[in-house]
Amino acid sequence: MGVNGDASFVANNGLHHEVFKVLLDADEKTGITAITGLDLGANIGVYYHVRTSKSFFTIKAEVPKENPRLKTLIDIHPGALFHELEVADLMGAVFEGNELKGHFVLSENWPEGVYPLRKDVDLSQVKFVSTPEHETNKSAEGREVKIIIGPQHPALLEPEKFSVTVDGETVTKVEPRIGYVHRGIEKSTESHTYLQNTYLVERVCGICNPCHAYSFVGTVEKILKLDIPERAQYLRVIALELNRLHSHLLVLGHAGLEIGYETVFQYFWRDREPIMDLIELTSGNRVYGSLMTVGGVRRDISQDHIPKIKSVIESLRGKLPFYRKIYNDEPTLRLRMKDVGTLSREDALRLSVIGPIARASGVDIDVRKDRPYAVYGEIPFKEIVYTDGDTWARMNVRMDEVEESLNILDYVLDHMPTGPIRIEAPRSVPPGEAVCTIEAPRGELLYYVRSNGTDIPERVKIRTPTFANIPSFLKTAIGESIADVPSNFVSLDPCFSCTDR
């Protein structure tokens, strides 16, 4: 049983470490996309989803459930840190050299030794332990002071905690604690049908919901070996690019809000509104499109709507030079963003950073170019790469991508073929497994689905972009002023609902 469309091989007894080292030496762009923990009965499967410059494959390791120990990868690739901790917390695998203390995703009052993603766990029997004492702002030894940002903090719109240790005004250490919005969606998918899961996975993230739906139906279609009609693929690209537009406009404005430049925020959000109207026009709802379904899309775009979409694209394109000028020339923005949170190319590669953050540091990874999905292979567009690596470059990557998205939309609307938008798909999925990666607005999004022949999946693994990008913040915040933390952080376009799932 192989992972459909992508190669996979078994590497037991610590071989995964050797294999990954060879790959890393051969190709500098090798990175860990995700680590999936699987309950295989007597064994625990630890699947390393690895990307290189042009390929994507899975290294499968299995360890016995009684003694689920295997070698960590953080000694050769620090980007594996978060992925390993997550598998350790939810599946109970032990990574030698990267042991988990307490919990990583689960809440503090979750008992030790109960791993919710294992099949044999009886969740009704779980006895919560008492919550340990809360951390407070306090002086560490000597001159250093610990400042807790979050879970409730004006700079973070969603709950997540970062304990920042400062010496004077300089940040010396950042300790993250994620999991405040962990809703157990991965576990929940194991008790819903594929059809219901299409809507459930959209709820992982409000902003990039079509990306989640597309990835999920993409994996299921790979297992079913369905041939999706071309018009449906074009309609999906429209949904994904409208989503990228609104997400990028959102963060470009939100960055202005974080640094106290509210005019920028108001302007960007004003111009984001017509995009939201287009999403409503094409999908039937402002936020949750619910457009994707296994076998195609649920609704077509009528010919009468195309002029309206085009006029919105044109008006937004006309406004872009003004915004570009603001981000380039405005002294306030430059002061708060230039040379803030600089991430070097080497660090970006080492930390497996993805999406606009990697592209701002000179790493040219974009799933749309590297491993084209839907009809991205036919569409001409530029891959935006900046080399500065700072907050300003990250924002400008997004600014340029807004323009590229507008070009893609123009191309797609002009070249859309006619034909069916949907084919019949069975509700039960034959046994198999598949991986689908796509370029969400925040970076590479991975879905792994394992089916067992029924209409309910056996395991759905979701690896969201922010989860992979948070380590870059932990690196870049150190040595900079505490006042730069918000603008540095918002340049990741963090989405914690995504991160925690």
Next chain:
Amino acid sequence: MAQKTEKKQKSRISPIFKRAIAHLFTKPATTKYPSAKPVLPPDTRGRLIYEIKDCNAIDFGSGPDFRLDIKVMRGSTCHVCERDCPAAAIKIVEVDGKQRPQIDLNKCIFCCQCVETCPRGAIKQTDLYELAATDKESLIMKPKYTQKDASP
């Protein structure tokens, strides 16, 4: 030359000035919502309506566009809307000795999968979006609802 520098200076202050003046005469970006209702695009997914006369468990399976590959016996209760609802908002309850769906709008996520699934077209979507209520009970659509009852 002097004229030129004056022109240049003028253009340096003008962006803000021009914008401020222009905004005096342009329409605001916001809408006056309760008094002016937005024009919704066609087929916006809003509140569901349910026509009890169309829901017929007895004749199940005779619909022309019945595309489901499930094994259902003729004459048995349909239940597909209940089975497919991702939010468990639809529950089958007994009304006058017949089993009928009851839609809980408190739980409904407005995906309209039930509209797609229903083999008889008994559940329809509308673009009604003003669903605020002070009583949760009033948002549970009891099966006695007809189209006439559901419209505001």
